[in-house]
Amino acid sequence: MSPLRPRPKQETTEKPATSPRPARGKGGKNRREDILRAAGTLMAAKGYDATSMRDISAAVGMLPGSVYYHFPSKEALFVELHNDVVQTMTARVLAALEGVDDPWERLRLSARAHLEGLIQNDNLVAIVSPQFIGGEKEVAQVVTDHRRTYEQIFRDIFEALNLPEGADPTILRLGLFGSLNWVPVWYEGDGRRSPAEISDQFVATLKSAYAA
Template identity: 85%
Template sequence: MPKTTEKPATPATGRGKGGKNRRADILRAAGTLMAAKGYDATSMRDISASVGMLPGSVYYHFPSKEALFVELHKDVVQAMTARVREAVEGVSDPWERLRLSARAHLEGLTQNDNLVAIVSPQFIRDQTEVAKVVTDHRREYEQIFRDIFAALDLPEGTDATILRLGLFGSLNWVPVWYEPDGPRQPAEISDQFVAVLKNAYAPRDSGQN
């Protein structure tokens, strides 16, 4: 993994000063700043200032900005994965699993102060080595949706990958125009996207609306 150009004042030694809570504070601050400013525009000095720490104290917990981002990315993806898995637990119908997973995905996107923006493949497109690492984080999450689409009874010749990526594209674009106080809530929006797919691709005797 590439090294940051900023030099640590104190060597990293695991959990470090301040314990687990300070580490969590740093991750939260980094996520907020990076979601707002972007990865490249956020420095370790910015992060340390936002939590009232010296830069060397931040380096005590994380040896580089890259290492910090990798852990932050892992935490966000794990939270999203847990949210979706909980939403579909005990549900066997593939179309209902798709509706609930899409709803959980979009609610996660709109309820975390844009923190999930950092899991976009485009967020660190210029950081090649870091991108390779965080791609593995997303694999388990994306596999949930691959499995759901694979279980759908789609018409012969339908490309499930295109449908899945199209749905993700639609859902991931919502935070750009979504208004928290507007007339449309995330659950309604995601349900509508899935309803369009179901009406177009589900067998006519499947009980769709």
């Protein structure tokens, strides 16, 4: 895996801030977190390529050179953003699975945690998509490594299901992910179905078809 190489800062000629510690926003909040949050919102809405460091700096009320103080390039910013998103999702799923041994129940709870995480922050849907960063090969390799641990949780769960002969756990896993990841596109939060009810129904359908 090649290290990320910062691109030339063509968007501004301002020198990065030289303060020895990150600037603080209102209420003492770390501006680095503000930048990541703004970048996630903008990139999810506009796409990776269409979001510039200047756009991000404007969203947080900073000069572009000050954003470069925190992140040397847009690639580096996205890598940290993606890592934060995946770690948050991983922690959510692992917490839901704690103390649970039954494979089907583990699948139900992990699917629920995954979908609830997506619904609560719809930036996640776009940002964690393998296609999100397009032709940025170096970045793509890094973020693929980020997702590996998270995806392994679900691989292990499907492998433990004792599926009938001929059932492919990889196909079933990817099909479930596809269904869950599509929900935020049409989900309106009108109260008729909660994310938990939706994910439970997806898993119940799988269980009725494939449980031994």
